Amino acid sequence: MVGGEKMLIAVSGTPGVGKTTVAKLLAEKMGYDYVDLREFALKHRIGEIRGDELEIEFDKLAYYVKEKLKNRNTVLDGHLSHLMPVDQIIILRAHPKLIGERLKERGYTKEKISENVEAELVDVCLLEALDENEAIIEVDTTNKTPEEVVNEILSLLERGIKRKIGIVDWGKVYDDIIPYLNLGGDDEWV
Numbered sequence: 001m002v003g004g005e006k007m008l009i010a011v012s013g014t015p016g017v018g019k020t021t022v023a024k025l026l027a028e029k030m031g032y033d034y035v036d037l038r039e040f041a042l043k044h045r046i047g048e049i050r051g052d053e054l055e056i057e058f059d060k061l062a063y064y065v066k067e068k069l070k071n072r073n074t075v076l077d078g079h080l081s082h083l084m085p086v087d088q089i090i091i092l093r094a095h096p097k098l099i100g101e102r103l104k105e106r107g108y109t110k111e112k113i114s115e116n117v118e119a120e121l122v123d124v125c126l127l128e129a130l131d132e133n134e135a136i137i138e139v140d141t142t143n144k145t146p147e148e149v150v151n152e153i154l155s156l157l158e159r160g161i162k163r164k165i166g167i168v169d170w171g172k173v174y175d176d177i178i179p180y181l182n183l184g185g186d187d188e189w190v
């Protein structure tokens with residue numbers, strides 16, 4: 001697609017935002033390979049597992065991504081994929097309350113939930129991506145199906161749009177998010 005050039009596309013965003021769901025569907029619709037960045041790192045023995053976290057050697061991972069995945073049509077899924085040398089970054093966004101609900105359902109600790117809700121609130125992935133790459137497309141997934149999100153991405157790529165940022169402002173819905181933040185005291189916790 002897009003003039004037949006090979007593309008490496010990163011799908012990133014806060015845990016629970018829907019990266020895996022969207023990245024798999026996007027890869028399927030584009031006829032691209034799907035690669036999970038964590039599995040890729042493990043396969044190439046980059047980094048080590050400490051507890052349930054994978055500590056990654058960043059430079060080595062970026063090197064491998066460039067060597068193995070560049071110039072192959074690939075969708076790269078992972079919350080660190082926006083830090084890799086890719087051609088296009090897609091940052092998925094969702095109302096932080098949705099992130100909170102999804103992570104609660106997954107049994108995450110209060111601390112982990114509030115950490116991720118806050119990361120979504122203050123645009124952590126976007127800000128990190130801005131340091132790395134010009135080609136960043138943000139998509140708000142709130143109240144959309146994965147299919148709708150993928151169609152939105154495809155439509156932008158087909159029109160040659162590589163940059164679309166600043167589309168959400170969760171500060172406006174801060175009051176809805178307070179219960180998910182660990183602001184001290186357990187009273188407010190939902």
Ligand SMILES: Nc1ncnc2c1ncn2[C@@H]1O[C@H](COP(=O)(O)OP(=O)(O)OP(=O)(O)O)[C@@H](O)[C@H]1O
Nearest residue numbers: 014015016017018019020021022141144145146149
């Ligand atoms: N518009 C949407 N886009 C993507 N996922 C959605 C959407 N609406 C609802 N969902 C649901 O949200 C959940 C997202 O889970 P998924 O594993 O894809 O997230 P993730 O960002 O990859 O998480 P993690 O970073 O922890 O791996 C799924 O259950 C999915 O069905």
